[in-house]
Amino acid sequence: MKKIELLAPAGNMEKLEMVFHYGADAAYIGGKSFNLRALSGNFDDEDLKKAVDYAHVQGKKVYITLNIIPHNSEIDIMADYIKYLSSINVDGVIVADLGVFELVKENSNLNISISTQASNTNWRSVAFWKRLGAKRVVLAREVSLNDIKTIREKVPDVELEMFIHGAMCISISGRCLMSNYMASRDANRGACAHPCRWNYSLMEEKRPGEYFPVFEDDRGTYIFNSKDLCSIEFIDQILDIGIDSLKIEGRMKGIYYGANVVKVYRNAIDSYTNGNYKFDPNWIEELKGTSNRSFTSGFYLGLPNENSQNYNTNSSYSQTHQLVAKVIEKLEDNTYILEVRNRLTTGEELEVITQTYAPYQFIMPEMINNENDELIKIAHPNTIIKIKTDNNLKVYDMIRKKL
Numbered sequence: 001m002k003k004i005e006l007l008a009p010a011g012n013m014e015k016l017e018m019v020f021h022y023g024a025d026a027a028y029i030g031g032k033s034f035n036l037r038a039l040s041g042n043f044d045d046e047d048l049k050k051a052v053d054y055a056h057v058q059g060k061k062v063y064i065t066l067n068i069i070p071h072n073s074e075i076d077i078m079a080d081y082i083k084y085l086s087s088i089n090v091d092g093v094i095v096a097d098l099g100v101f102e103l104v105k106e107n108s109n110l111n112i113s114i115s116t117q118a119s120n121t122n123w124r125s126v127a128f129w130k131r132l133g134a135k136r137v138v139l140a141r142e143v144s145l146n147d148i149k150t151i152r153e154k155v156p157d158v159e160l161e162m163f164i165h166g167a168m169c170i171s172i173s174g175r176c177l178m179s180n181y182m183a184s185r186d187a188n189r190g191a192c193a194h195p196c197r198w199n200y201s202l203m204e205e206k207r208p209g210e211y212f213p214v215f216e217d218d219r220g221t222y223i224f225n226s227k228d229l230c231s232i233e234f235i236d237q238i239l240d241i242g243i244d245s246l247k248i249e250g251r252m253k254g255i256y257y258g259a260n261v262v263k264v265y266r267n268a269i270d271s272y273t274n275g276n277y278k279f280d281p282n283w284i285e286e287l288k289g290t291s292n293r294s295f296t297s298g299f300y301l302g303l304p305n306e307n308s309q310n311y312n313t314n315s316s317y318s319q320t321h322q323l324v325a326k327v328i329e330k331l332e333d334n335t336y337i338l339e340v341r342n343r344l345t346t347g348e349e350l351e352v353i354t355q356t357y358a359p360y361q362f363i364m365p366e367m368i369n370n371e372n373d374e375l376i377k378i379a380h381p382n383t384i385i386k387i388k389t390d391n392n393l394k395v396y397d398m399i400r401k402k403l
C-alpha cells in the first residue's frame with residue numbers, strides 16, 4: 001500500500017516540533033511573506049532553513065505556502081525568495097496563482113503543489129495543472145468524495161491532497177472579500193479577520209442604533225457561520241480513494257490543537273494501513289477536546305445543509321480540555337521541567353497526553369518554581385516549574401485539564 005502523508009500546520013518552530021512528534025509526516029509553513037496566514041507567527045529566512053533541516057533529519061517534509069493572490073508590487077519581488085527556498089531544499093511550494101507558478105518554474109526546480117485557493121473541483125483542471133508541471137494538486141474543499149474518486153481515476157499520475165480537518169470558509173475556500181470590507185484585512189493576503197463568524201443583526205435605515213436580532217429558526221442566526229470540517233468518521237472512505245496527502249487546517253491554532261488532532265488522525269491512518277481499521281469513538285471525543293466550532297462533513301458526503309452551520313449565537317470556539325503544561329526536560333531522579341501554559345495548582349486532577357494513544361490520569365504533585373527553587377501551590381502561565389513524579393513523563397508530553 002502506498003504511503004499516505006499526514007500533513008499538519010505549523011505556525012512556528014514549537015508547533016513544527018509538536019506535530020512531528022505526534023505523528024505528522026510533513027508540515028506546511030509560511031515565510032514572513034507571500035502566504036495566507038499573515039498573523040500566524042511564521043518563519044523568517046533563517047528559521048525556514050532550521051525548520052527544513054530539522055524535518056529532513058527526521059525523514060519528514062516541509063512545504064512552504066506561497067499562496068497569496070499577488071499584485072504587481074508583490075510578484076516583482078518574489079523571484080529572490082523562490083531562489084532562496086530552492087537553496088535550502090524545501091520539499092515543495094504551495095501556489096495558487098499562475099504568475100507565481102511560472103515564476104517558480106523559471107527560478108527553481110521546486111516541486112509545486114496547487115493550492116486549494118485555485119479551486120480545483122474537476123478532473124480536467126487537475127489534469128491541466130499536471131500537464132503544466134504541478135507535482136500535486138490540493139483539491140478545493142467544495143468537492144464530494146465521489147468527485148474526488150473520479151478525479152483520482154481519471155488523473156492517476158498526479159499527487160492529490162485534500163483537507164480532512166479544520167475551519168471551513170463560507171465562501172469558496174477563502175476567496176472572499178468580507179474581511180476586506182469589514183476589517184480592512186485582506187483574506188487573499190493572509191489577514192482574514194473571520195467576519196463570517198461574527199454576530200449579525202438587522203437595522204432599519206430610519207432607526208439607527210435599533211438592532212433587531214435575526215432568527216432563521218428558533219435556534220437563532222447562522223447566516224455565514226460554518227462548523228469546522230471533521231473527517232474522522234469517514235476517514236476509511238477517504239483512504240479507500242487513494243489520496244496522497246491528508247491535510248489538517250489551523251496554522252494559527254496552538255500546540256495542543258496541532259498535536260492532538262495529528263495524533264488522532266495518525267492513529268486512524270495507521271490502523272487502516274495495518275489492516276485492522278475499526279472506528280474508535282474516542283477519536284471524536286479527542287477531537288472535541290481541542291479548539292473547534294462543532295463539526296461538519298463539509299461537502300464530502302453531499303452538499304452542506306442547515307446542520308453544517310454553527311447555531312451558537314456567540315460564534316465562539318469550544319473545547320472540552322485545556323492545555324496547562326508541556327514537559328520540556330527530563331532530569332535525574334524522576335524530576336521533570338515543565339512549561340506552564342495555563343494556571344494550575346498542586347493536587348489538581350489532570351491528564352497526560354503522550355505520543356502513544358490513550359491519555360492517562362495525573363495528579364499534579366508539589367511544584368517548584370525553577371527560577372528561584374521556591375515551593376509554589378499555584379503556577380501561572382509562562383512559569384517554568386520542576387516536579388517529581390513516578391509517572392514516566394517524556395519530553396513533549398502535554399498535561400491538560402478538563403474544562
Ligand code: SF4
Pocket residue numbers: 168169170171173174175176177178179187192193194195196197
Ligand atoms: S471571512 Fe470567513 S469566509 Fe471569508 S475568507 Fe475569512 S474565514 Fe473565509
